[in-house]
Amino acid sequence: YGDSEKIAKRYLNTFANQTNNLGILLTGLKGTGKSVTAKLTCDKSNMPVILITEPFIGDGFKSFLSNISQEVIIFVDEFEKVYYDVGLQNSFLSILDGIFEGKKIFIFTSNDKNNINQYMINRPGRVHYLREYDALDSSIINDVIEDNLKNKNHKTGLLEVLNILSNVTMDMLISLIKEMNLY
Numbered sequence: 593y594g595d596s597e598k599i600a601k602r603y604l605n606t607f608a609n610q611t612n613n614l615g616i617l618l619t620g621l622k623g624t625g626k627s628v629t630a631k632l633t634c635d636k637s638n639m640p641v642i643l644i645t646e647p648f649i650g651d652g653f654k655s656f657l658s659n660i661s662q663e664v665i666i667f668v669d670e671f672e673k674v675y676y677d678v679g680l681q682n683s684f685l686s687i688l689d690g691i692f693e694g695k696k697i698f699i700f701t702s703n704d705k706n707n708i709n710q711y712m713i714n715r716p717g718r719v720h721y722l723r724e725y726d727a728l729d730s731s732i733i734n735d736v737i738e739d740n741l742k743n744k745n746h747k748t749g750l751l752e753v754l755n756i757l758s759n760v761t762m763d764m765l766i767s768l769i770k771e772m773n774l775y
Contacts, residue, residue, distance in 0.1 A: 593625075593732045593735055593736055593762075594625055594728075594729065594732045596625055596628050596629040596632050597632055597636075599629050599632075599633075599723065600629060600632040600633040600636050601636065603616055603633050603697070603721060604633065604636060604637055606720065606721075607637075607663075607695065607697055610695075611695070612695060612717075613688070613692070613695055613696045613697070613698060614695070614696075614697045614698070614720050614721075615688060615697075615698045615700075615712075615717075615718050615719035615720050615721070616630075616633070616697065616698065616699045616700065616719065616720065616721045616723075617671075617700045617701075617702065617708070617712070617713065617719045617721070617722045617723070618630060618699070618700070618701045618702070618723050618725065619701070619702045619703070619704070619705040619708070619722070619723070619724050619725065620703070620705075620724050620725030620726055621703070621725060621726065621727065621759055621761055622703055622761060622763065623761030623762045623763030623764065624725035624726065624727070624728065624761050624762065625725055625762065626701040626702075626723075626725050627669060627701055629723070630667060630669070630699045630701055633665070633697070633699060634665050634667060634699070637663075637665060637697070639662075639663050639664055639665050639697075640662070640664045640665070641664070641665045641667055642664060642665070642666050642667065643667050643668075643669070644666060644667065644668040644674060645669075645674060646674065647674055647675050647676070647680045647684075649680060649683035649684060649687070650683065653687065654686075654687055657687065657692055657696070658691075658692050658693060659693070660692070660693070660694060660696070661693040661694045662694050663694055663695050663696065663697075664694070664696050664697075665696070665697045665698075665699060666696055666697070666698045666699070667699045668698075668699070668700045668701075669701050670701060670702065670703060671700040671701065671702050671708065672702045672703070672704055672707035672708055678709065681708070681709040681712065682709065684712075685709060685711055685712060685718065688712070688717075688718040688719075689717075689718065698719075700719075705724065726759070727758070727759035727760050727761065728760050728761065728762060728765065733751075733754065733760060733765060736762070736765055736766070736769070737750060737751075737765075737769065740766070740769045740773075741769050741772060741773065742772075742773045743772070743773075746772050750768060750769070750772060753768065754768070
């Protein structure tokens with residue numbers, strides 16, 4: 593749903609048409625499509641993906657990345673949780689500034705942009721694309737309801753409930769539809 597596939601293709605096209613690394617930061621509410629876009633980008637790239645789940649830093653990590661000469665994606669899901677303090681994030685900035693063999697895509701997701709180092713956000717050489725995700729668009733909500741709600745007579749009631757919520761996420765929407773389909 594939405595434009596995740598189109599966005600993923602744009603990222604990959606930009607990467608194909610430049611000679612250096614590409615940084616991508618996807619931020620916003622949980623359940624709004626950040627990880628979907630990141631995973632689509634990884635999948636459509638046909639490149640190896642290195643998933644970072646621990647705060648690797650330092651010369652050893654830089655050397656590891658530098659020794660990868662083929663194009664690869666470095667993916668850090670929930671960056672602000674993995675690189676949880678200013679010192680770790682500052683160390684990662686030097687990795688983004690590093691000169692490597694081959695080109696790399698760095699994809700970061702974050703639920704809280706306020707916990708991301710400002711020098712990562714304000715430097716296009718480090719993060720070329722910053723996309724912020726908010727509540728789901730009404731067209732996406734309608735598409736999901738049309739595809740998943742079994743009894744369409746309940747659509748109006750579902751929309752009334754969703755209007756009460758301030759920020760509708762995919763997780764919330766799917767959960768409510770499943771509940772309505774069961775009961």
